[in-house]
Amino acid sequence: xxxxxxxxxxxxxxxxxxxxxxxxxxxxxxxxxxxxxxxxxxxxxxxxxxxxxxxxxxxxxxxxxxxxxxxxxxxxxxxxxxxxxxxxxxxxxxxxxxxxxxxxxxxxxxxxxxxxxxxxxxxxxxxxxxxxxxxxxxxxxxxxxxxxxxxxxxxxxxxxxxxxxxxxxxxxxxxxxxxxxxxxxxxxxxxxxxxxxxxxxxxxxxxxxxxxxxxxxxxxxxxxxxxxxxxxxxxxxxxxxxxxxxxxxxxxxxxxxxxxxxxxxxxxxxxxxxxxxxxxxxxxxxxxxxxxxxxxxxxxxxxxxxxxxxxxxxxxxxxxxxxxxxxxxxxxxxxxxxxxxxxxxxxx
Numbered sequence: 646x647x648x649x650x651x652x653x654x655x656x657x658x659x660x661x662x663x664x665x666x667x668x669x670x671x672x673x674x675x676x677x678x679x680x681x682x683x684x685x686x687x688x689x690x691x692x693x694x695x696x697x698x699x700x701x702x703x704x705x706x707x708x709x710x711x712x713x714x715x716x717x718x719x720x721x722x723x724x725x726x727x728x729x730x731x732x733x734x735x736x737x738x739x740x741x742x743x744x745x746x747x748x749x750x751x752x753x754x755x756x757x758x759x760x761x762x763x764x765x766x767x768x769x770x771x772x773x774x775x776x777x778x779x780x781x782x783x784x785x786x787x788x789x790x791x792x793x794x795x796x797x798x799x800x801x802x803x804x805x806x807x808x809x810x811x812x813x814x815x816x817x818x819x820x821x822x823x824x825x826x827x828x829x830x831x832x833x834x835x836x837x838x839x840x841x842x843x844x845x846x847x848x849x850x851x852x853x854x855x856x857x858x859x860x861x862x863x864x865x866x867x868x869x870x871x872x873x874x875x876x877x878x879x880x881x882x883x884x885x886x887x888x889x890x891x892x893x894x895x896x897x898x899x900x901x902x903x904x905x906x907x908x909x910x911x912x913x914x915x916x917x918x919x920x921x922x923x924x925x926x927x928x929x930x931x932x933x934x935x936x937x938x939x940x941x942x943x944x945x946x947x948x949x950x951x952x953x954x955x956x957x958x959x960x961x962x963x964x965x966x967x968x969x970x971x972x973x974x975x976x977x978x979x980x981x982x983x984x985x986x987x988x989x990x991x992x993x
Contacts, residue, residue, distance in 0.1 A: 685738055685740050685741075685865075685971060686738050686867075686892055687892055688891070688892035688893065688894070688943070688966040688968075688969075689891050689892045689966070689968055689969055689970065689971050690943060690966075690969050690970055691970065692970060692971045696970060696971045696972060698740070698865070698971065699789075700973070701740075701865040701866050701867070701868060701971075702791065702863070702865055703737070703793070703864055703865060703866060706775075706792050706793050709773070709793035709864050710761050710773065710793065711733075712732040712733050712734060712737060712864050713730060713731075713732065713761065713762070713771050713773065713795065713864070714730070714731045714732060714733055714771075715728050715729075715730060715731070715762070715769065715770075715771055715823045716728065716729055716730070716731040728769065728822070728823040729822065729823065730771070730795055730797070730822060730823060730862045732864050735890075736866060736867055736890065737864050737865065737866055737867065738864075738865060738866075738867050739862050739863070739864060739865075740862070740863045740864075740865045741797070741860065741861070741862060741863075742789060742794075742860075742861045742862075742863055743858060743859070743860055743861075744788040744789055744790055744858070744859045744861055745786070745788065745856050745857070745858050745859070746782055746783050746786035746788050746790075746856070746857060746859060747782060747785065747786050747854035747855065747856055747857075748782045748839055748854065748855055748856075748857055749782060749839065749854050749855075750838065750839040751839075752781065752782055753778075753781065753782070754781070754782050754783055754799075754833065754857075755777055755778035755780075755781015755782045755783045755784055755785075756774055756777060756778070756781075756783050756790070756796075757774065757775045757776040757777065757778065758772050758773070758774060758775065758796075758826060758829060758830070759772065759773055759774075759775045759826070760772045760825050760826035760829075761773055762825075763825030763826060764825070765825065768824055768825055768827065768828035769823055769824060769825065769828075770823070770824060770825030770826070770828070771795065771823060771825075772795060772796070772821070772824060772825060772826050772829045773792075773793055773794065773795045774790060774791070774792055774793065774794045774795070774796065774861075775792050776792055777790060782854075788859070790859070790861065791863065793863070793864065794861045794862065794863045795822070795861065795862045795863075796821045796822075796829065796833075796859060796860070796861060796862075797820070797821060797822040797860040797861065797862050798818050798819060798820045798821055798822065798859075798860040799818070799819045799821065799832075799833060799836060799857055799858070799859055799860070800816055800817065800818045800819075800857065800858040800860070801816070801817050801836055801837065801855070801857045801858075802814045802815065802816050802817075802856075803815045803816075803817065803837070817836065817837065819832040819833055819835055819836050820832065821833065822862065836857070839854075839855045867890040867891050867892070867968075868890070868891040868968045868971055868972060868973035869888055869889070869890060869891070869968075869973055870888070870889050870890075870891065870938075870941050870967040870968050870972075870973065870974060870975070870976055871886060871887075871888055871974075871975045871976070872886065872887050872888070872889055872895075872898075872899075872967070872975075872976045872977075872978065873885075873886050873975065873976065873977040873978070874886065874887065874899075874904060874978060874980055875936075875977070875978070875979045875980065876979075876980050876981070877979070877980070877981055877984035877985045879984050880980075880981070880984070885904070887899065887902045887904065889967045889968070890967075890968065891967060891968020891969075891971060891972070891973070892966060892967075892968060893966065893967055893968070894962075894963065894965070894966055895933070895942070895960070895962040895963075895965040895966065895967055896931045896961075896962030896963040896965075897963075898967065899962065904980070906930065906931035906932075906933070906962050906980065906981070907930050907931070929952065929953075929961065931961055931962035931963050932953070932956075932959050932960065932961055932962070932981075932982055932983075933959065933960055933962055933978040933979060933980055933982065934956070934958055934959050934978060934979040934982035934985070935958050935959070935960055935976070935977075935978055936958075936977040936978060936979060937975070937976070937977040938974055938975050938976035938977055939958075939960075939976070940972065940974070941967055941968060941969065941972045941973075941974045941975075941976055942960060942965045942966065942967060942969060942976070943964075943965055943966040943969040944969070945960070945964075946964065949961050949964050956982070959982060960978075
């Protein structure tokens with residue numbers, strides 16, 4: 646995609662032909678009641694409610710702009726071919742945020758946009774937010790919107806009355822992901838005008854604001870987990886420390902960093918004989934004993950619990966993922982725990 650840069654200009658929200666809109670759904674549930682951000686990337690599970698995601702924000706706008714990419718995602722049985730935003734550096738990831746803002750009749754959204762890639766006849770490109778108009782709709786709403794974010798879509802709900810007393814919401818979505826500046830503005834402007842609701846307060850007629858839902862894409866750094874490895878005295882190997890990114894499998898992450906988990910004393914769970922199962926979760930040769938920091942690992946599933954029920958602090962490296970719930974922290978494990986014997990440390 647040819648690179649281009651346009652001066653930051655506020656994005657409006659006035660009525661234009663609605664060919665870029667699509668009806669997402671009709672439901673009796675409020676728009677924001679369905680606003681659940683997806684899992685950031687594989688292996689981390691749902692984000693923990695107590696995790697402060699702002700700690701993973703990237704502050705360098707020039708770095709963010711250089712990292713954005715537009716990726717063609719091949720069609721599958723369940724999903725059509727599409728273009729999605731991505732980032733170049735594997736230590737970063739693209740997060741999805743759902744941010745409600747209030748818009749007012751006759752006003753734009755108050756968001757300054759800049760095209761960083763585009764110039765194509767088909768309108769594809771990458772457009773990012775560079776700032777908010779002071780006192781504008783987005784600024785007044787106080788939502789989590791940062792320079793460097795890209796708007797993937799904007800949703801607005803319309804109430805449709807049915808026969809009788811029931812009603813439904815029709816959710817209209819303006820898709821803007823991987824569009825150049827002009828196409829992004831056209832999509833935003835295709836949203837219907839603010840419905841003219843008014844409310845009387847203390848003898849004055851006050852126009853009611855209408856809520857729209859922004860789906861933003863944001864580049865963030867992946868959480869890191871420091872893993873302290875302690876080897877049994879019989880291996881005559883010094884303790885080591887490695888760093889894994891959230892979402893990495895513990896066994897695979899250790900292997901690619903030169904740490905082998907292959908306990909010769911382990912017996913397969915299925916045959917009770919030796920032999921490596923190749924990460925199938927049967928041989929227990931990749932078991933580690935967790936001394937500290939077990940909260941950063943993915944929860945055990947039923948099969949793993951059954952296999953290790955006699956050793957509650959053990960985990961199968963092939964079935965454990967670090968940084969679960971987008972947690973960052975420190976993990977200390979004993980490698981090849983069967984070889985420790987009486988030298989094993991206490992669990993804390």
